[in-house]
Amino acid sequence: MDTPKRHHSDKSTSMKQLQFLFVFTLLLVSACTSSRKPEKAVTAAAKPAVRSYDLVEDYRPARSLDMKVVHTKLYLKPDFSQAWMRGTAYLTIQPHFYASDSLILDAKGFTLNRVEYIGDDFFRPLKYTYDGQKIRMFLGFNHAPRKNFEILIEYIAKPNELENVAGSAAIQGAKGLYFINGDGKDPNKPTQLWTQGETESNSCWYPTIDAPNQKTTQEIYLTVDTGFVTLSNGELVYSTDNGDGTRTDYWKQDLPHAPYLTMLAVGKFAVARESWRGKEVSYYVEPQFAATAKVTYPNTVEMLEFYSNQLGVPYPWNKYSQISVRDYVSGAMENTTAVIFGEWAQRTERELLDGSSESTVAHEMYHHWFGDLVTCESWSNISVNESFATYGSYLWDEHKYGRFEADRGLHDNLRAYLNEAKRKQENMVRFYYEDKDDVFDSHSYAKGSRILHMLRTEVGDEAYFAALKLFLTRYAYQAVEIQQLRLCFEEVTGRDMNWFFNQWWYAKGHPVLDIQYSWADSSQEAVVTIKQKQDFSSTPRYRLPMQIDVYTPSGKSTHRVVLSKAEQVFRLKSSTKPILVNADAQKVLLCEKKENKTAEEYIVQWKQAPLYLDKLEALQYLRNQQTPDARAVFLEALEHPFWDIRVFAISNWKFTAWKEDADLFERLKMMAKSDNDSRVRSAALNKLGEISPQRASATFEDALSKERSLRVISTALRNLAKADSAKAMREAAAYEQERFVKAAVYDVYGQLGDASKLDFFESDWANAGNARFQWVNNYVDLLTRLNDAALKKRGLDFLKSKEKEVSGWQLDYLKGIRKKLEEPTAK
Ligand SMILES: [Zn+2]
Numbered sequence: 001m002d003t004p005k006r007h008h009s010d011k012s013t014s015m016k017q018l019q020f021l022f023v024f025t026l027l028l029v030s031a032c033t034s035s036r037k038p039e040k041a042v043t044a045a046a047k048p049a050v051r052s053y054d055l056v057e058d059y060r061p062a063r064s065l066d067m068k069v070v071h072t073k074l075y076l077k078p079d080f081s082q083a084w085m086r087g088t089a090y091l092t093i094q095p096h097f098y099a100s101d102s103l104i105l106d107a108k109g110f111t112l113n114r115v116e117y118i119g120d121d122f123f124r125p126l127k128y129t130y131d132g133q134k135i136r137m138f139l140g141f142n143h144a145p146r147k148n149f150e151i152l153i154e155y156i157a158k159p160n161e162l163e164n165v166a167g168s169a170a171i172q173g174a175k176g177l178y179f180i181n182g183d184g185k186d187p188n189k190p191t192q193l194w195t196q197g198e199t200e201s202n203s204c205w206y207p208t209i210d211a212p213n214q215k216t217t218q219e220i221y222l223t224v225d226t227g228f229v230t231l232s233n234g235e236l237v238y239s240t241d242n243g244d245g246t247r248t249d250y251w252k253q254d255l256p257h258a259p260y261l262t263m264l265a266v267g268k269f270a271v272a273r274e275s276w277r278g279k280e281v282s283y284y285v286e287p288q289f290a291a292t293a294k295v296t297y298p299n300t301v302e303m304l305e306f307y308s309n310q311l312g313v314p315y316p317w318n319k320y321s322q323i324s325v326r327d328y329v330s331g332a333m334e335n336t337t338a339v340i341f342g343e344w345a346q347r348t349e350r351e352l353l354d355g356s357s358e359s360t361v362a363h364e365m366y367h368h369w370f371g372d373l374v375t376c377e378s379w380s381n382i383s384v385n386e387s388f389a390t391y392g393s394y395l396w397d398e399h400k401y402g403r404f405e406a407d408r409g410l411h412d413n414l415r416a417y418l419n420e421a422k423r424k425q426e427n428m429v430r431f432y433y434e435d436k437d438d439v440f441d442s443h444s445y446a447k448g449s450r451i452l453h454m455l456r457t458e459v460g461d462e463a464y465f466a467a468l469k470l471f472l473t474r475y476a477y478q479a480v481e482i483q484q485l486r487l488c489f490e491e492v493t494g495r496d497m498n499w500f501f502n503q504w505w506y507a508k509g510h511p512v513l514d515i516q517y518s519w520a521d522s523s524q525e526a527v528v529t530i531k532q533k534q535d536f537s538s539t540p541r542y543r544l545p546m547q548i549d550v551y552t553p554s555g556k557s558t559h560r561v562v563l564s565k566a567e568q569v570f571r572l573k574s575s576t577k578p579i580l581v582n583a584d585a586q587k588v589l590l591c592e593k594k595e596n597k598t599a600e601e602y603i604v605q606w607k608q609a610p611l612y613l614d615k616l617e618a619l620q621y622l623r624n625q626q627t628p629d630a631r632a633v634f635l636e637a638l639e640h641p642f643w644d645i646r647v648f649a650i651s652n653w654k655f656t657a658w659k660e661d662a663d664l665f666e667r668l669k670m671m672a673k674s675d676n677d678s679r680v681r682s683a684a685l686n687k688l689g690e691i692s693p694q695r696a697s698a699t700f701e702d703a704l705s706k707e708r709s710l711r712v713i714s715t716a717l718r719n720l721a722k723a724d725s726a727k728a729m730r731e732a733a734a735y736e737q738e739r740f741v742k743a744a745v746y747d748v749y750g751q752l753g754d755a756s757k758l759d760f761f762e763s764d765w766a767n768a769g770n771a772r773f774q775w776v777n778n779y780v781d782l783l784t785r786l787n788d789a790a791l792k793k794r795g796l797d798f799l800k801s802k803e804k805e806v807s808g809w810q811l812d813y814l815k816g817i818r819k820k821l822e823e824p825t826a827k
Contacts, residue, residue: 001198001386001440002331002360053432060431062378062479063211067103070094070148070256072216074206077223078193078266080182085157085205090118092148099142105135106203106210107155108176109162114154123152135207157205176204177264180326188766190286192267194325194340196333197260199379199436208259213377213479215256223248224266231265231284233257233336235318253336255317256477258375263335265323276301276320284323289346296346297322298358299400303365306399307392312469316373316476322361332360334367334389344770351740354678354711359393359409366392369472377479379436383428383505384480386440387448394449404642407587407612410453413446418592420446421510425538428505429482450590451504457588458500458545459493467492499543504590509539511591513563517581517601525571526550526581532566541566549585550578551608558585580604587613599625606633615645623652631655638667643677650683658691665691669699678709685712689719697723704731714744725752736760739767743774750778755786762798776814780821796821 071092116123127138159175181189203210220232226247234253270290272283283293308314317337328342345357370388398406420442456464471488486501514531544563561570580601606618622630637649672684688696703716721728732748735741749757761779768775783795799818
């Protein structure tokens with residue numbers, strides 16, 4: 001899954017919540033590319049929570065597959081008005097090794113009509129028990145291993161009634177099958193149906209063994225009203241008009257995959273198609289986005305070609321489709337050949353100016369090798385899926401946009417992991433967890449991506465991709481654990497890799513390094529003293545191969561060293577005293593670090609060291625310095641070709657004389673107007689608003705009249721509100737219906753609006769979309785500011801009336817904020 005994909009023991013930041021936050025962060029703040037989740041604020045002093053597990057009782061094994069489903073044939077007819085799925089399943093079952101006389105299938109919340117054994121020329125009703133979760137069938141005699149047999153189950157799946165069955169509120173977020181506006185009564189939403197299988201939810205709408213180590217081929221006959229388009233895995237072999245207003249689409253996937261990857265989508269969609277190496281590549285969007293269907297999922301064909309070539313394993317499946325659906329519960333999902341995105345992915349041409357779903361497109365596509373072709377054996381091994389998919393986005397960025405863009409994403413990954421590590425630290429391969437959703441966290445995604453980057457750096461590109469090719473080829477269509485990956489790396493390189501895998505995948509934590517540089521004049525040596533300061537009682541003492549670069553006026557020398565001790569001194573010969581010594585010169589180590597570099601050394605680093613992180617570290621140090629040299633560095637940074645360096649320089653330079661420096665003020669105005677990247681223009685407007693909103697008022701107005709970028713429009717609107725409230729209110733009115741500016745409009749009305757704006761807020765509740773979070777906050781801001789008992793009551797009643805429309809943490813949030821509003825205003 002994405003997500004930023006979903007991105008699930010700490011219930012306060014479930015993946016769904018993170019995904020939701022992720023989506024609106026993505027829409028409103030910036031084009032968040034590779035980091036799939038926003039960071040959660042954590043107090044610095046917080047210690048990671050330690051939960052103790054019983055090593056035997058709490059162990060999470062892979063599912064035992066005494067019986068496997070080897071083929072699944074489904075006849076499905078959704079009933080939109082009741083939100084039911086009527087189905088008949090023909091399942092081909094294979095006893096694995098032991099003879100057995102019973103079969104257990106997952107089937108959540110079904111009404112069962114027929115459960116039968118299919119003999120050569122007969123159907124025989126099977127004895128079974130059903131507890132609402134699992135069907136236990138008694139076959140009547142022992143079935144020999146590896147000899148297939150068939151069963152039939154006729155059922156009605158009732159996903160919306162699951163709550164009652166399971167007696168749990170949490171299941172609402174895992175009901176597998178979702179009907180959107182099924183009765184057609186909501187004028188604001190199209191009628192749709194879609195599924196979300198990961199982790200074990202597809203058994204809410206068809207009977208199977210719902211485990212990632214189970215693999216089945218699949219045929220689906222899906223009967224819907226003729227006005228609907230359908231999408232599922234594999235090939236659409238044919239469609240039959242039934243002559244009764246319905247049509248049956250026959251979808252077939254010949255290659256086996258895990259049940260959580262099965263998908264359906266039904267609705268009114270516009271479809272754009274092209275082909276790649278003779279395979280269909282198709283793009284599904286709601287009809288109003290038809291003009292941008294293809295660019296909604298940018299560079300898909302080029303990506304298929306790139307990954308196929310880089311991995312040396314051509315894309316293995318028979319088509320590649322992508323679709324955006326309403327009210328999706330995750331960011332995106334790698335269903336085999338049919339990826340689902342949330343509606344956030346669909347954008348107009350203008351909305352696409354500020355970024356697209358490209359890094360998610362890359363993430364989900366990479367899953368088609370890591371996740372779909374080779375699949376994690378159990379959720380404990382989710383790293384096989386998610387670490388690779390996250391690093392897949394890195395590889396695409398590196399190829400298409402260069403090292404700086406890719407490394408920026410990798411740096412986001414590091415920050416996301418380190419932030420999460422303050423709260424919890426887990427093994428990457430985790431046989432102990434409270435809930436299977438817990439493994440979809442910044443360890444599996446962000447940390448895993450960084451580990452793969454270190455692994456690639458350690459063995460070199462040629463060995464890295466050769467080992468992946470071996471892994472993907474040898475274990476194609478199988479379930480695997482990370483040890484099988486290790487063995488492939490050992491086979492290719494001829495070297496032991498246990499040390500690497502043990503410290504990174506089978507241990508928790510990360511290195512905390514103290515790096516001290518000095519010069520030994522007598523021996524003409526640069527001395528680098530590195531201490532590992534992490535807590536060795538819970539975290540490994542790491543073996544860290546690294547490169548140290550020594551810069552002198554006559555050039556750079558490179559040294560390879562291996563840090564393995566708690567404290568280690570490296571003495572590097574140098575003919576003259578270095579102007580900079582740069583440890584971890586490849587900037588690959590997953591660590592926290594402290595270095596004693598001086599301002600002069602960071603200036604050399606800025607000028608001469610080549611990588612994104614070299615530049616960023618220099619700017620981070622120099623941002624507080626008020627010296628002419630630091631100023632010169634920042635003036636250069638404002639012109640750096642990489643957009644993020646310019647944004648950093650604008651946003652983070654603590655230059656005390658911003659206000660007095662007319663030249664710089666003019667320069668910011670110029671950047672706000674004409675920089676080629678909307679993220680930079682937006683950062684410049686924010687800085688102007690911070691320095692002097694009044695002096696920049698004309699620039700904000702100029703942006704509002706001329707800009708195409710909705711990100712910049714939003715920033716201009718928020719800053720104009722600081723300078724000229726009447727104008728800001730007028731401008732905001734023009735953008736009330738522009739979904740990517742809504743959050744800024746809510747902000748302005750929340751701060752400046754009068755009672756009349758309550759009408760707007762209330763009528764816009766249904767349209768808030770991904771700005772729902774801002775809607776709630778700004779509506780409450782407005783009510784609090786108006787400070788009128790009658791209006792407050794009106795607001796409280798409105799919020800209360802909306803509580804039935806939301807669930808889970810969104811409901812908790814709404815209730816929480818309503819309670820706050822109910823409190824008497826402090827005098
Ligand atoms: Zn994923």
